Amino acid sequence: MRTGATGIIFRREFQAYVRSPMGYIVAAVVLLLDGLLFYSTALGPDAGELLSGEVLRVFFYFASGLTSIAAVALSVRLIAEERQTGTQLLLDTSPIRDWEIVLGKFLSALAFLSVITLATLYMPLLILVNGKIAVGHILIGYLGLILLGGAVLSIGVFATALTRHQLVAVAVAAVITGVMFLLWQLSQIVGSPLSRVFAALAIHGRHFNGFMAGLLHLRDVVYYVALTYFFLFAATRVMEAKRWE
Amino acid sequence: MVELTDVTKYYGRKRALGPVSFEIDRGNTVGFLGLNGVGKTTLLKILACGLRPSSGTVTVDGFDVLRDPHEVRKRVGYLPELPPVYGDMPVSDYLTFVGQLKGMSRERVARRVPEVEEYARISEVRDMPTRHLSQGYRQRVGVAQAIIHEPELLILDEPTHDLDPVQIMEMRGMIRRLKDSHTILISSHILPEISETCDRLLILNDGVIIASGTEAELGEKLLMSRHMAVTVRAAGDGARAPRDVIAAVPGVTGVERAGDTERSSGDADATTYHVEGEADLRAAVCRALIEAGHDVLTLRRAERELERVFVGLVGGARA
Numbered sequence: 320m321r322t323g324a325t326g327i328i329f330r331r332e333f334q335a336y337v338r339s340p341m342g343y344i345v346a347a348v349v350l351l352l353d354g355l356l357f358y359s360t361a362l363g364p365d366a367g368e369l370l371s372g373e374v375l376r377v378f379f380y381f382a383s384g385l386t387s388i389a390a391v392a393l394s395v396r397l398i399a400e401e402r403q404t405g406t407q408l409l410l411d412t413s414p415i416r417d418w419e420i421v422l423g424k425f426l427s428a429l430a431f432l433s434v435i436t437l438a439t440l441y442m443p444l445l446i447l448v449n450g451k452i453a454v455g456h457i458l459i460g461y462l463g464l465i466l467l468g469g470a471v472l473s474i475g476v477f478a479t480a481l482t483r484h485q486l487v488a489v490a491v492a493a494v495i496t497g498v499m500f501l502l503w504q505l506s507q508i509v510g511s512p513l514s515r516v517f518a519a520l521a522i523h524g525r526h527f528n529g530f531m532a533g534l535l536h537l538r539d540v541v542y543y544v545a546l547t548y549f550f551l552f553a554a555t556r557v558m559e560a561k562r563w564e
Numbered sequence: 565m566v567e568l569t570d571v572t573k574y575y576g577r578k579r580a581l582g583p584v585s586f587e588i589d590r591g592n593t594v595g596f597l598g599l600n601g602v603g604k605t606t607l608l609k610i611l612a613c614g615l616r617p618s619s620g621t622v623t624v625d626g627f628d629v630l631r632d633p634h635e636v637r638k639r640v641g642y643l644p645e646l647p648p649v650y651g652d653m654p655v656s657d658y659l660t661f662v663g664q665l666k667g668m669s670r671e672r673v674a675r676r677v678p679e680v681e682e683y684a685r686i687s688e689v690r691d692m693p694t695r696h697l698s699q700g701y702r703q704r705v706g707v708a709q710a711i712i713h714e715p716e717l718l719i720l721d722e723p724t725h726d727l728d729p730v731q732i733m734e735m736r737g738m739i740r741r742l743k744d745s746h747t748i749l750i751s752s753h754i755l756p757e758i759s760e761t762c763d764r765l766l767i768l769n770d771g772v773i774i775a776s777g778t779e780a781e782l783g784e785k786l787l788m789s790r791h792m793a794v795t796v797r798a799a800g801d802g803a804r805a806p807r808d809v810i811a812a813v814p815g816v817t818g819v820e821r822a823g824d825t826e827r828s829s830g831d832a833d834a835t836t837y838h839v840e841g842e843a844d845l846r847a848a849v850c851r852a853l854i855e856a857g858h859d860v861l862t863l864r865r866a867e868r869e870l871e872r873v874f875v876g877l878v879g880g881a882r883a
Contacts, residue, residue, distance in 0.1 A: 327664045331650070338652040409648035409709070412612045413665040414634035563616035 324415040328423025329430075332397065336431045341396070346435045349389045356381040357442045371450025372533070375443055379460040379531040382439060383523065386468045387496060390432055394475025395488040397424040398558070402483035417558040421551055425469075425476050432468045436461065456533030463530020466543035470522060471496050473550035480557040496522070522546070565590040565717060565747045566611065571620035573606050573771075581606045581771040583620065588764075590716070593743050595758035596751040598768035604751040605645065607768070608721050611749065612642040624717055638667055641715035641746075645722045647706025651695030655686055655705055658694060659712055666713035676712050684708040684738065700731035707738060711746070718746040724757050736761055792846055792865050793822070795836045799857035807837060809856040813849050815842045834861055 336342035360381070361374045369377070398420075401407035410420055443457045471492075478492035479485070503524025506517035518525050519542075526539045565588055572582030581603040588594050596604045609615035610622055613633045621628060627635040650658060656677055663673035681687045684704040689697060694705060703723065710718060723739065724732045739761050742748060752758050758765055759779050767775040767782075775782060796806045810819045818840035839849060846863055853860050 324665070327661065331653075331661050334657075335650070335652055404648075404651070405644065405646045406648045406650055408609075408614055408642075408644050409662065409665070412614045412637055412640065412642050413662075414637040414667050415665060563614075 324419035325423040325426070328415075328420055329427045332424050332427030333430055336393070336427065342393070342431060345389050345392045346438070349385050349435050350438055352385055353382055353439045353442070356385075361442075361446065371446050371452045372456065374450070375446050375452050375456055375460065375533075376531045378442060378446075379464065382436070382460075382464055383467055383527055383531070386432065386436055386464050387471045387500075387522075389435060390428070390468045390471035391475050391489065391492045391496060393428045393432055394425075394472045395479050395485050395492055397428060397476055398479040398554075399483050399485045399488045403485070411562050417562060418551075418555045421476060421480070421555045421558060425472060425551055428472050428476070429465070429469050432472060433465055436464050436468065453533060459533050459535045460530055462535070463527055463539075466530075466540065466547075467522065467527060470543045470546045470550075473547040473554070474499075477550040477554040477557070480554040480561070499523075565592075565625060566749070567621075567623045568611075569621045571607075571610065571617045571622055573603075573610065573615065574618045579771055581610075582617075584771075584773050585620075586766060586773065586776065588747065588749070590747050592764060593739075593748040593750070593762045595762035595765045596749065596768055597753070597755065597758050597765055598751075599753055602768045603771040604753075604768055605721055606771075608642075608719050608749060608751055609644075611717075612640050612719050613637050614642070638713070639716045641710035641713065641718045643703075643706045643710040643718075643720045643723060645725050647702050648709070649694040649702060649705055652693055654691050654693055655697075655708075656681070656690045658705065659708055662709040663712045668713055673712075676714075680708040680712050683711070683741075685734075699726050700728070700734070703727060703731070703735065704738070707735075707742075711742065714745075716747060718742060718748045720748065720750045722752055723750060724752065724754065732757070792839050792841070792844075792849070792863065793836055794839060794849060794853070794860060795834050795862040796853055797833045797859040797861055798835065799859075803857045806835065806853060806856070806858050809852050809858065810837060810839055810849055813841075813845060813852050815845050815848070817841060836862075 357378055360369075360377050398407070401410065440457075440461070443452075443460070446452055447454065447457065474495050475488070475492040478495065479488040481491060482488050499520070499522035501521075502517040503521035506514040506521060506524070508514075509517065526542045529536045529539050567587045569585050570583045571585070573580045584607065596607065598604050606615065610617050610629065611624065613629050613636050616630065623629070624636045625639050627639070629636050650661075653661065659677045659680060660673050663676060664670070668676065678687070681690050684707050686701060686704050686708060689701055694702060697705065703725070707720070707723070710720070720739070724735050727735060736757070739748065739750065743761075750758065750762060762779075764778055765776065765782060766773050794810070798806050807819050807821065810816060816839060820838045820840075822836035822838055839845070841849075844865075846865070850860050850863055
């Protein structure tokens with residue numbers, strides 16, 4: 320039986336995360352910072368009198384930022400490193416399609432990011448045990464984190480397809496992601512109709528607020544899926560253009 | 565098996581290759597010879613579907629590289645100058661990955677991986693990550709990945725790059741064994757690599773083919789003079805000097821005494837002369853020296869003759 324090319328690339332890239340120290344470093348930093356922020360919000364001496372649901376909302380707020388940073392860190396090596404080490408030539412001269420390469424790499428990064436994200440689950444579970452929150456709130460929050468992480472990963476995949484230099488890829492991914500975060504703040508400043516456009520395009524804010532509060536809107540899910548599709552499509556086109564160069 | 569017609573490659577306005585046209589028959593081993601930067605890698609990348617030609621047509625086994633690139637990729641095994649290995653992957657995992665990338669079934673990959681490991685003599689390092697391998701082993705892993713899917717056309721770009729003399733001999737042996745079952749294209753700027761393993765040579769300079777043929781054909785047809793080295797123990801006083809005797813042979817165009825490093829170390833009286841002629845004058849030179857009373861200790865066509873052809877051709881083309 321022949322294995323699908325996307326699955327082949329997925330397995331190779333996921334194993335690369337497990338085999339390399341970089342994957343563990345990203346996981347360790349995210350988990351450490353998540354834990355510290357959770358402690359200061361919910362358990363520490365400075366923790367205020369917050370309702371359980373509010374503590375969970377704040378947890379997802381911090382986790383969304385850390386997930387986004389982790390997504391950039393995990394994605395930028397995906398294609399730039401292949402070009403840097405010469406292994407891209409192996410992919411370019413194999414009978415596989417560019418979208419299979421892009422999708423396999425994206426899914427591997429998403430799977431690893433999901434493992435890191437789900438490793439923070441003990442914190443919401445502590446709130447669940449000691450407070451009053453719905454399990455659905457936790458599930459929806461994590462769905463939001465994975466959708467947001469996937470969108471930022473797709474931006475990273477696009478950035479890494481553009482260049483052979485990982486530092487340049489980091490910069491491009493960070494700028495695009497940063498601008499898309501800032502659009503929500505800008506939407507609060509500028510007048511209509513620009514404010515509505517900015518709010519609709521912003522990667523955080525309107526589209527993530529629902530997930531933080533445990534509210535699932537189809538609109539928000541569609542937004543993240545569409546954003547992810549857009550950047551993966553763009554990455555594929557870049558790969559196609561560069562494959563024969 | 566391979567057919568190129570008026571193929572060119574431009575990077576911006578700079579021409580890197582062409583126009584080149586040639587055909588290679590199935591089962592042949594063909595060497596691309598040229599100095600660094602003359603377009604060898606560009607040409608091989610085009611054949612491996614890793615680079616789009618600017619113009620012209622390229623077909624491999626009847627499939628056009630632009631219209632049916634995946635069909636071509638299935639039929640080509642490619643070893644770039646630097647083996648495309650993932651440092652974190654153990655050798656067996658890497659070969660399995662490549663086999664699957666090439667479209668092989670799991671069962672076929674499971675059968676082929678031990679076969680190519682044995683063939684490339686890398687079984688003993690099969691569990692080691694490739695980043696821990698020496699350059700020689702990495703190059704062998706590179707050959708193993710190129711042949712794992714049993715391609716009809718094998719493209720090896722500078723396969724002896726950065727290898728030590730022992731590793732070079734092993735690589736030559738491996739290529740000779742592959743000749744029975746593949747059409748092989750090899751590039752190199754080192755002549756012995758090409759001359760010892762290839763049936764036919766194409767010499768590139770400045771992106772175009774300036775000569776082609778077998779080593780013998782290139783030597784016979786393209787070399788304007790023949791070159792030999794003769795080691796002589798001169799006769800006593802009264803005899804004509806060996807140099808004068810050789811120079812007087814009809815057809816000899818030049819005689820030059822060899823440097824100290826080339827002199828026979830076993831005989832203090834012996835002197836080696838490099839002789840240029842318009843034809844193969846070994847018999848005539850030998851006869852003349854003996855008739856003049858000198859002893860001929862060795863007489864041979866000069867080593868690295870092809871190198872002289874190559875340098876002459878490239879030099880002539882550049883002049």
